[in-house]
Amino acid sequence: MNLKIIQLEEMHLNDCFDLDQKSLKGLWTKDQWQRELTDPKRICLGTIDIETKKLLGLCSAWLVTDELHITSIAVHPIHKRKGIGKVLISDLIKRAKALSTKHIILEVKDRNEEAKSFYKSMGFKIVGHRSNFYKDGSDALILTKGLFKK
Incomplete structure (x- = not known):
């Protein structure tokens, strides 16, 4: 399986909502996902299978001054324990450091x-x-998780 991390956008709304239903049992409504995907102070990442273009995992976070608050992470139930969550969080950590975020x-x-x-x-x-x-x-x-040593 070839995976790619992408920045999720409003065009991914239905895929995010569907994955939320399958993995998180409906944590958020479709309207909440729409806000998450369109607010510039939020980071929404997805892991897609390059061949099928299916969304296999996602994570979202809010940037609040020097803190990144993870609000959701989901991996499709049939793809759990395959490293998708680790890839997502690792990428999110890398982006948080680039934004000079002090902790998550x-x-x-x-x-x-x-x-x-x-x-x-x-x-x-x-x-x-x-x-x-x-x-x-x-x-x-x-x-x-602190991102920079003191």
Whole structure:
């Protein structure tokens, strides 16, 4: 499988929404995805299969002064554990450094062991907790990754 990272745009709206439904069980509405794809302060990256042009993974983040806040990361269920998430986060880290971002922050469900392990492998550290953060009432852990040594 040959993969390519692309900047997602409004023309990818349906693909982003479909992947959200399959991988994240409808985290965002189509209107939320449209805002995500059109706001210049947001970075939306996608991993596509070069041959089929299918969107296999995506991540989005908000640029807030010197911080990049990852708001969503999804990989198509049949393509999980193939390194797609790692490629996306690695590319996002590279872009964040180019923008002189000091650190990256994200929330993850406190019971999502697979995601916690993934983020730990990418150098993220748990720095906090948000109670009742998700729609289903579950709590979130706050993770961060510094980008420049002090």
